[in-house]
Amino acid sequence: MRILDPHIHMTSRTTDDYEAMYAAGVRAVVEPAFWLGQPRTGVGSFVDYFDALIGWERFRAAQFGIRHHATIGLNPKEANDPRCREVLEVIPRYLAKEGVVAVGELGYDAMTREEDEVFAAQLAMAVTAELPALVHTPHRDKLAGTRRTLDVVRDAGMTPDRVLVDHLNETTVALVRDAGAWAGFSIYPDTKMDEVRMVAILREYGLERMIVNSAADWGRSDPLKTWRTGMTMLEAGFTADEVDQVLWRNPVAFFGSTLVLDPVPGFVAGAAPVPAEFAGSSVLRGVRA
Ligand SMILES: [Zn+2]
Numbered sequence: 001m002r003i004l005d006p007h008i009h010m011t012s013r014t015t016d017d018y019e020a021m022y023a024a025g026v027r028a029v030v031e032p033a034f035w036l037g038q039p040r041t042g043v044g045s046f047v048d049y050f051d052a053l054i055g056w057e058r059f060r061a062a063q064f065g066i067r068h069h070a071t072i073g074l075n076p077k078e079a080n081d082p083r084c085r086e087v088l089e090v091i092p093r094y095l096a097k098e099g100v101v102a103v104g105e106l107g108y109d110a111m112t113r114e115e116d117e118v119f120a121a122q123l124a125m126a127v128t129a130e131l132p133a134l135v136h137t138p139h140r141d142k143l144a145g146t147r148r149t150l151d152v153v154r155d156a157g158m159t160p161d162r163v164l165v166d167h168l169n170e171t172t173v174a175l176v177r178d179a180g181a182w183a184g185f186s187i188y189p190d191t192k193m194d195e196v197r198m199v200a201i202l203r204e205y206g207l208e209r210m211i212v213n214s215a216a217d218w219g220r221s222d223p224l225k226t227w228r229t230g231m232t233m234l235e236a237g238f239t240a241d242e243v244d245q246v247l248w249r250n251p252v253a254f255f256g257s258t259l260v261l262d263p264v265p266g267f268v269a270g271a272a273p274v275p276a277e278f279a280g281s282s283v284l285r286g287v288r289a
Pocket residue numbers: 007009032034105215
């Protein structure tokens with residue numbers, strides 16, 4: 001099984017996770033910029049975070065045989081904090097950097113006027129940078145939030161096939177598919193969506209424009225949920241080629257040519273990482289005696 005996890009926050013995961021992901025078939029990931037679990041106090045905090053996503057984390061993933069990409073954006077939660085607004089001025093410069101494959105994650109949290117402004121401004125940046133957009137749907141009032149999301153995308157002049165609407169469930173999937181956008185599903189241990197419900201949705205709606213992710217982060221989550229979904233698909237009678245479409249070819253088609261997908265040179269599965277450094281730091285701790 002080859003897997004591209006198109007939504008996973010690896011900065012909050014361990015090297016054990018990277019090893020387990022590689023062993024399960026994960027060869028590439030996309031890490032969306034998001035919040036820290038607590039408020040940031042200013043633009044410098046974003047700059048360091050964005051630099052780490054496209055620098056250290058990209059290097060760290062490659063040490064474990066996994067190609068790392070990022071999406072850059074001001075997340076909906078922090079769109080409401082005036083201290084964070086200034087980041088909108090630095091985002092366009094990051095959209096041109098290597099390893100950045102989309103604008104995101106964008107969208108609504110509490111559906112405020114501030115969120116409207118920040119969302120529209122960043123969709124405009126995506127259009128200018130000719131990048132797709134990763135849009136998250138709110139945890140509360142999901143249906144209304146998803147409907148409004150699709151309206152804003154339309155108003156921004158972005159074609160729906162350049163937008164991945166994420167964290168969907170049984171109540172929102174039809175709306176997104178009818179709009180012509182890509183449908184994303186986050187498979188969590190006990191909330192949002194699980195792999196059995198996911199397989200039922202795939203059976204009902206088909207595999208086209210369907211994308212599955214683990215959305216693993218610093219919360220209770222599982223970086224192998226993409227693989228578990230693939231296994232559940234196989235048990236339910238889907239073919240290996242159909243699993244490959246959902247877990248690899250679909251996200252590859254959505255993000256497009258900015259992805260780097262060739263194997264990491266010199267990487268050997270199960271062996272200690274090839275000694276290498278990024279800005280003077282290594283993933284190895286000390287030297288072997
Ligand atoms: Zn996320």
